[in-house]
Amino acid sequence: MSTTAVEAVAGALRERILDGRLAGGERLVEAALTAEHGVARHTVRAALRALAAERLVVVETNRGARVALLDAPAVTALYELRTALEVEAAHLALARRDGRLPADVHAAAAELARRCRARRPRWSLVSAAHAELHGRLVRASQAPRIVAAHAALEQETRLFLLRLREHLDLERLAAEHEALVADLELRGPDALRAHLRESAAVLTDRL
Amino acid sequence: MSTTAVEAVAGALRERILDGRLAGGERLVEAALTAEHGVARHTVRAALRALAAERLVVVETNRGARVALLDAPAVTALYELRTALEVEAAHLALARRDGRLPADVHAAAAELARRCRARRPRWSLVSAAHAELHGRLVRASQAPRIVAAHAALEQETRLFLLRLREHLDLERLAAEHEALVADLELRGPDALRAHLRESAAVLTDRL
DNA sequence: GCTCGCTGGATTGTGGAACAATCCAGGCGT
């Protein structure tokens, strides 16, 4: 086996949570998962703890695990944290290159716009392109811990976006991100703060 | 039992790591810990994963767990992350109250100075006061995820402050933090960035 | 009728033993 059993179980659960087959708040009973995946209960427990570290599930002692529930305060808190990471990452990235962003960030913004404006846009591609843009921006900071912390948030962010996709205006998403990349080079990291505040507002309004 | 067995084992290990009885890089063999704490191996494994989530130990599949090792790049990376969290926290805290910090932050700064300037300073009290000051500053942001992420870093921070304590000038530590709190109200969050860069430089020079 | 406490089933927490899978230091031959 190339991967361990707990990674396999965690991966299967993660997939089902992230494409909405498992609803928020749903209980994850160890015995059921044991039977379903054909692994030992200890393995299931380890997988659940791993997903808890990613904040996709919540475990309470003696009360089991449930799929993470997303309310407006949780969205706000998540975006505050993303703001902290991305603003500082932008600060570092811009400082390293005299106020310019690397070419792959520009490329990712163009790719996101292309996915949004496709004749028949595919959500999974838009979502991936969006994550890729923010990911590249953060990686440009070359600050490994910031990159790691941001990566840990990525799936959680995707989970939020998933529940909102029918409310999102893709043209606006494209335009905002193109403007963001331009503004970062013109006005510095604070442009990012405004962008994220805007995104969070759109999300919390719909909850 | 008021706490679970895995919390008990994790707590015992955490304590030994944080006061230096377990050296960085040291292997943590499951069988040994099992015997030592009188618990099942699964419990030890769960405790090790929990400590790995706190980054006090590092686990690699099939290769076991070791106490986290701190070299200069790790310190730099950690301080980059702390900077991201604390600068944004300061930004939020100052924005909420027209550029002022709450009284308990000022009180914590005064307490730290008092501990540093005591006739016979006690390191554990200085360390705790230092953590308390930064913790209160971050909590003033009222951004729960930023607070949580910062709290997760606290023990890690303490871990290498520990290894540097003989090189630290306590009078300078006191003065710098008094200046920091004042500068935050005068010049805004960027004062914090300079402060943390300075701290990190002192630390990496000694490694 | 309402609250309180009790109880039993469901579920989680932990222990113990076993075996498979993997890693790694040391020996062997070339």
Add this chain to the structure above:
DNA sequence: ACGCCTGGATTGTTCCACAATCCAGCGAGC
């Protein structure tokens, strides 16, 4: 010196058992 092999040490996983805890439902007493 180099690569290959091997065996012990260690980790990954399974199975089973039982204790500890939680919670819905029920009945007693007000």
